[in-house]
Amino acid sequence: MVVRRILFGAAVLLSVNFVPGYTQDFGYDGTSGPNFWGKTFHNCVGKHQSPIDIELTDVKVKKFPPLKFENFDMALEKVILKNNGHTVVLTVAEGQLPSVSGGPLEGTYLFAQLHFHWGKNDLEGSENLINNHSFPLELHMVFYKSSYNDFLHAANHSDGLTVLSYLFEAVESENHRYDKFEEELVKVQNLGATAEVHDFVPVQQFIIDDKDAYFTYLGSLTTPPCSEVVIWIEFRQTVPLSHDQIQTFRQLSGTHGRLEHNFRPIQPLFDRVIYMNSGSYTYIKYTAFLLTILGIMCQ
């Protein structure tokens, strides 16, 4: 009986440890790097993978309803920062969750977590590219569709998650909206380290104010299990951050030593269409230019 229990226990442990995609290790270099993810995580070689290169000449302009952000400007009652070996992740432990709706989304999506991707130096780091241009840092704010109840259930549906994605630009002066976060970031440099913070800054502090200038496309998680369940919303306006502030991210320790870079290379677009919201400033500027020309011609 005891032996049977032990065997049963071992079987449960084995099955839990080998749930595809959630427990096996992955990295960004060598044989654990992105080129090898597909061997263990079959979704990673799918046809709707992220990140991608957004070529401005190929995007299709479309007018989406306005994006609606809720609770973005409220202080977060209690948050947990964790170095999970692949990045630093911020989750909300107590208090009201930020949510997003509108734009390309049907229904409301609730905040699950935010995390970052970076590179060895300021010339690389972002996952998504624009006109093949890399940015030194990319912030992913991950939300799950509230009608699927929780993140894990949502991650099984093609419209289950949305990622609000923000690109960064390295500048000379510090962005003081990131002071509080940077203060906590140095506390989680060690692999597995966590920091609990009360009364943390609102998520609005992490991003830019322009909600209209964005690209959107259907894609995947950029880490294993690479599930193709993400509606990507990639904002065009960059967030400024100083070289030193970006450097702090590179001090984190990962599962394979210093986590100097953690971005996945771009994936083929295949049959997908990238949309640009027609409310975006690029579009408005272009339209204004055409109207001016027309006005001159009609005089």
Ligand SMILES: [Zn+2]
């Ligand atoms: Zn990410």
